[in-house]
Amino acid sequence: MPSYDTLIIGGGHNGLVNAAYLARAGKKVLVLEKRHLVGGAAVTEEIYPGFKFTEFSYVVSLLRPEIVRDLNLPAHGLEILPLPSTFTPMLNGDYIAFWDDHEETHNEIARHSRKDADAYDEYGRLMYHMAKAVRPIIGMIPPDPTSLSPNDLRGMLKMGMHMRGLGEEKFYQLFKLMTMSSGDYLDEWFETDALKGTKAASGIIGTFMGPRSPGTAYVLLHHYMGEIDGAFRAWGFAKGGTGGISNSIANAARSFGAEIRCNAGVAHVIVKNGRAVGVALDNGDEIYANVIVSSLDPKRTFLKLIDEKELPNDFVNDIKRYKTRGSSGKVNLALDALPNFTAIPKKEMVMQTLRGAISISPSVEYLERAYDDAKYGNFSQRPYMDMIIPSLIDPGMAPPGKHVMSIFVQYAPYNLNGGWNNEQRDAFGDAVIDTLSQFAPNLKEIILHRQVLTPWDIEQITGLTEGNIFAGELALHQLFFLRPSPQWANYRTPLHNFYQCGSGTHPGGGIMGAGGRLAAMEILKDSK
Amino acid sequence: MILPGTPFHPRTSDLCQPHNWRRWGKYIVAGSYELSPEREYWAIRNSAGLLDTSPLNKYIFQGKDATRVVNRIITRDVNKCAVGQVMYTTWCDENGKVIDDGTVHRVEENLFFVTSADPNYRWFCENANGFDVTLQDVSDTTAALALQGPNARKILQTLARAEMDSLRYFSVMPNHLREIPIMLSRTGYTGDLGYEIWMENKYALDVWDLLMEVGDAYGITPIGILALDIARVEAGLMLIETDYTSVRKAVIPDQMSSPYELGLGWTVALDKENFVGKRALVQENRRAPEWRFVGIEIEWDSLEEIYARKNLHPHLPLQTVRESVPLYDGDNQIGYVSSRCWSPLLKKYIALAHLRAPYFEIGSRVEMEVTVEHERQRARAVVGKTPFYNPERKRK
Ligand SMILES: Cc1cc2nc3c(=O)[nH]c(=O)nc-3n(C[C@H](O)[C@H](O)[C@H](O)COP(=O)(O)OP(=O)(O)OC[C@H]3O[C@@H](n4cnc5c(N)ncnc54)[C@H](O)[C@@H]3O)c2cc1C
Numbered sequence: 032m033p034s035y036d037t038l039i040i041g042g043g044h045n046g047l048v049n050a051a052y053l054a055r056a057g058k059k060v061l062v063l064e065k066r067h068l069v070g071g072a073a074v075t076e077e078i079y080p081g082f083k084f085t086e087f088s089y090v091v092s093l094l095r096p097e098i099v100r101d102l103n104l105p106a107h108g109l110e111i112l113p114l115p116s117t118f119t120p121m122l123n124g125d126y127i128a129f130w131d132d133h134e135e136t137h138n139e140i141a142r143h144s145r146k147d148a149d150a151y152d153e154y155g156r157l158m159y160h161m162a163k164a165v166r167p168i169i170g171m172i173p174p175d176p177t178s179l180s181p182n183d184l185r186g187m188l189k190m191g192m193h194m195r196g197l198g199e200e201k202f203y204q205l206f207k208l209m210t211m212s213s214g215d216y217l218d219e220w221f222e223t224d225a226l227k228g229t230k231a232a233s234g235i236i237g238t239f240m241g242p243r244s245p246g247t248a249y250v251l252l253h254h255y256m257g258e259i260d261g262a263f264r265a266w267g268f269a270k271g272g273t274g275g276i277s278n279s280i281a282n283a284a285r286s287f288g289a290e291i292r293c294n295a296g297v298a299h300v301i302v303k304n305g306r307a308v309g310v311a312l313d314n315g316d317e318i319y320a321n322v323i324v325s326s327l328d329p330k331r332t333f334l335k336l337i338d339e340k341e342l343p344n345d346f347v348n349d350i351k352r353y354k355t356r357g358s359s360g361k362v363n364l365a366l367d368a369l370p371n372f373t374a375i376p377k378k379e380m381v382m383q384t385l386r387g388a389i390s391i392s393p394s395v396e397y398l399e400r401a402y403d404d405a406k407y408g409n410f411s412q413r414p415y416m417d418m419i420i421p422s423l424i425d426p427g428m429a430p431p432g433k434h435v436m437s438i439f440v441q442y443a444p445y446n447l448n449g450g451w452n453n454e455q456r457d458a459f460g461d462a463v464i465d466t467l468s469q470f471a472p473n474l475k476e477i478i479l480h481r482q483v484l485t486p487w488d489i490e491q492i493t494g495l496t497e498g499n500i501f502a503g504e505l506a507l508h509q510l511f512f513l514r515p516s517p518q519w520a521n522y523r524t525p526l527h528n529f530y531q532c533g534s535g536t537h538p539g540g541g542i543m544g545a546g547g548r549l550a551a552m553e554i555l556k557d558s559k
Numbered sequence: 560m561i562l563p564g565t566p567f568h569p570r571t572s573d574l575c576q577p578h579n580w581r582r583w584g585k586y587i588v589a590g591s592y593e594l595s596p597e598r599e600y601w602a603i604r605n606s607a608g609l610l611d612t613s614p615l616n617k618y619i620f621q622g623k624d625a626t627r628v629v630n631r632i633i634t635r636d637v638n639k640c641a642v643g644q645v646m647y648t649t650w651c652d653e654n655g656k657v658i659d660d661g662t663v664h665r666v667e668e669n670l671f672f673v674t675s676a677d678p679n680y681r682w683f684c685e686n687a688n689g690f691d692v693t694l695q696d697v698s699d700t701t702a703a704l705a706l707q708g709p710n711a712r713k714i715l716q717t718l719a720r721a722e723m724d725s726l727r728y729f730s731v732m733p734n735h736l737r738e739i740p741i742m743l744s745r746t747g748y749t750g751d752l753g754y755e756i757w758m759e760n761k762y763a764l765d766v767w768d769l770l771m772e773v774g775d776a777y778g779i780t781p782i783g784i785l786a787l788d789i790a791r792v793e794a795g796l797m798l799i800e801t802d803y804t805s806v807r808k809a810v811i812p813d814q815m816s817s818p819y820e821l822g823l824g825w826t827v828a829l830d831k832e833n834f835v836g837k838r839a840l841v842q843e844n845r846r847a848p849e850w851r852f853v854g855i856e857i858e859w860d861s862l863e864e865i866y867a868r869k870n871l872h873p874h875l876p877l878q879t880v881r882e883s884v885p886l887y888d889g890d891n892q893i894g895y896v897s898s899r900c901w902s903p904l905l906k907k908y909i910a911l912a913h914l915r916a917p918y919f920e921i922g923s924r925v926e927m928e929v930t931v932e933h934e935r936q937r938a939r940a941v942v943g944k945t946p947f948y949n950p951e952r953k954r955k
Contacts, residue, residue: 071945095908100859105905112605113597132594163872270605386598423778426606431776 035320035321043071046326047280048547049532054287065296075274079480082365085272090171093543102283109279110270110458120374122342127225143223162255162306169470169538173512173520214242215396224394232392239356241402324534327503349516357445357498365480366434370471378551391416445486445497501540565613566702566763584614588909589783599786606778607708608771622692636828654817654841664731676799702763703730707753710777750794752952788879802897821851841930851919854945858906861939875901
């Protein structure tokens with residue numbers, strides 16, 4: 032007799048969301064997490080005494096509002112604090128900033144180019160409409176592709192168009208977004224390098240592509256999804272770091288009766304007669320249940336936890352081909368004081384600037400060069416970086432007067448020439464600090480502790496294959512009904528009673544919880 | 560006429576970027592220090608917000624009969640207020656209709672410090688006739704700051720000379736911040752852990768500077784009344800002239816409220832000696848109240864439906880809207896909302912409302928008028944418990 036209705040492998044935020052929804056529907060649920068804490072790529076850890084690092088992910092962008100409401104996450108500790116601006120220091124000592132106030136941003140861009148300032152408004156409006164058209168897809172269970180014959184892009188576009196009745200003009204824009212590179216797309220709109228660099232950067236995060244690689248323009252759209260939510264504002268910095276999000280979901284899940292077990296790594300899935308019936312833990316224990324759900328990425332799930340023989344060949348080959356090239360690293364710093372970015376012109380602007388994001392993306396060319404290094408198996412000597420100083424947003428992140436800094440870095444290829452080792456990790460960390468020091472000269476003197484995470488480290492700690500931050504690249508051929516494999520995008524798998532719910536499923540990576548929620552809905556449908 | 564600033568104006572005017580000064584009593588205070596009050600709001604909930612509350616009216620009752628006089632005026636029983644304790648209370652006219660609400664600080668056995676929203680000097684004097692009490696209006700000579708938020712205590716602890724860890728919720732003590740004499744009360748209008756600091760005007764700038772300097776490491780943030788206005792709605796706290804009309808300003812009976820109708824029945828001590836309005840309130844207490852002041856939550860799904868009819872996503876106020884909107888049950892208007900805002904923390908659209916019996920019961924379902932693209936719609940709402948937000952740290 033199985034002792035649980037559902038076992039969920041992996042206590043990342045998606046596994047937890049899945050558990051919460053199933054428990055809420057009355058199911059007896061057990062989450063099995065390998066590490067000593069829940070959260071996966073959304074964890075906060077005190078790596079250096081008194082300093083809390085939002086270790087991997089650092090901003091919330093797309094956490095689904097319906098999840099926040101359904102699970103009443105604020106009552107379980109979720110607080111999303113504003114991250115009001117983005118500041119890009121330029122190589123010539125100037126800067127460009129995007130504030131949360133529309134007029135202020137307009138004035139700031141106009142300082143560089145009046146045309147760009149006007150174009151920025153229009154661009155924003157278009158993105159809003161596009162995002163509005165595409166957004167329903169995020170909350171949707173991918174339809175059976177065979178009945179839609181979606182093998183080419185047009186099918187998908189057509190559906191998007193049907194869904195929201197985009198006019199002709201917007202349809203063309205959407206087509207462009209889906210096919211162009213972010214660099215080329217932005218060239219059609221703007222002339223200011225730092226503006227284009229900063230916007231293009233959002234198109235390359237988590238991919239092994241450069242801003243001139245076709246397909247990256249589409250990812251620009253994702254940044255606008257959050258804007259639609261308006262007042263809801265699911266965008267910002269979570270109190271306590273992204274671990275705060277995971278903890279609030281875990282609390283909600285427990286309040287519905289879900290059980291969460293840490294230090295309980297799953298060694299393999301037990302399959303009998305083509306059906307998943309339970310799991311064996313690393314310690315040899317076996318647990319049985321009616322339904323097993325994996326929140327791990329598709330490669331780890333199907334190639335490591337399940338005997339290949341239990342799965343159809345085509346499917347296994349698809350999963351083997353599924354792209355998980357890791358390209359990002361993370362550097363977390365404990366700081367004795369605030370970094371002195373020399374591009375900030377006035378003393379009064381310092382706090383206002385440092386409370387937001389800081390982007391090292393002076394131009395599209397800069398990003399493309401950073402990519403060039405990676406293409407040939409090296410980490411970028413002058414990488415793209417996206418930074419925040421969490422302690423200025425939530426003072427609880429560091430002791431009074433001290434600070435933590437979270438630096439997302441690209442590119443750092445998983446398959447580094449010669450492989451990752453301690454020296455390479457240090458050299459990568461040095462490249463990050465050296466590059467940053469050009470913009471904030473006091474940086475080296477104020478570092479109390481530095482944690483450098485390469486894609487290899489990310490894989491070791493979180494289990495994300497090749498350290499790919501999105502559990503599989505967000506490229507068009509791996510999205511929607513193709514994620515992770517055609518025919519198996521609706522959270523079911525070729526193995527009976529076995530489901531998937533992680534970032535490797537539609538709608539993909541990032542702290543959204545959408546996979547966890549949609550999978551729960553399908554599981555509940557099947558259990559009726 | 561140029562309205563005057565408070566004793567903190569030399570500092571606040573340097574910081575107030577949008578120049579959105581708001582009128583408060585006879586003074587002006589900052590609406591917000593940045594264009595959006597959002598970050599200031601979050602300081603209240605996450606670090607510490609520093610608010611200039613100097614425009615409050617402040618009175619000192621002192622003398623042998625001070626206790627009796629205060630007790631004649633207010634609806635609560637001041638005999639139950641120990642020295643060092645603070646009481647929130649209302650006071651009424653002879654007909655039991657609310658004049659104002661405020662706090663009574665029992666600083667010494669026969670020394671009371673009373674705050675109020677509106678000027679009350681004349682009313683207080685009239686009720687002190689013939690008693691051995693001196694009544695001082697110290698509104699213009701006493702500056703006041705509220706330091707509100709989870710880090711408020713830590714900041715004050717580093718400055719307070721006398722131990723203040725044991726200062727309980729709704730208590731008051733004389734203290735010093737470094738060398739500066741102040742009165743420190745654990746009170747506020749945010750529903751969070753917080754303190755109010757009362758000082759002579761001449762110390763105002765020194766106190767401000769000290770707090771800002773020491774508070775920096777704890778995320779101290781000057782906040783304006785727009786941020787406060789969100790926090791107080793979350794805390795379910797009413798505002799005179801917005802959520803109720805003082806009987807002094809009411810021109811028709813419908814505009815007057817008894818404490819019972821405002822959900823403040825708990826502040827009426829009918830068992831104490833005579834006080835202004837007692838007879839009427841005894842009578843009213845026998846009847847079931849017709850109205851009550853409650854909190855309502857507007858349902859998101861319902862808002863989404865209404866906005867979707869116009870192909871829009873819900874557009875909600877990021878600041879508290881102090882304007883009346885009707886509440887319905889079917890075709891009947893059964894009440895009105897007097898303050899409403901989007902709660903950034905709870906992620907809910909909340910409102911303070913006046914509802915008729917029996918609709919004011921918790922869980923009761925009503926509809927609120929919402930205007931979308933100039934058309935009137937109705938959103939489903941439900942009567943909820945106030946405070947909407949009530950963190951443990953407030954009392955701990
Ligand atoms: C460096 C970095 C930066 C990022 N930045 C952002 C950001 O700023 N904003 C954003 O939205 N997204 C960001 N992301 C992406 C986002 O964090 C992830 O997409 C998301 O957290 C994944 O959630 P998940 O639940 O699907 O999987 P995971 O979080 O990967 O959870 C999987 C869980 O399974 C556990 N596990 C693994 N193997 C086993 C096993 N055998 N048995 C039991 N348990 C196991 C793991 O320990 C982990 O807890 C970032 C990711 C990284 C790595």
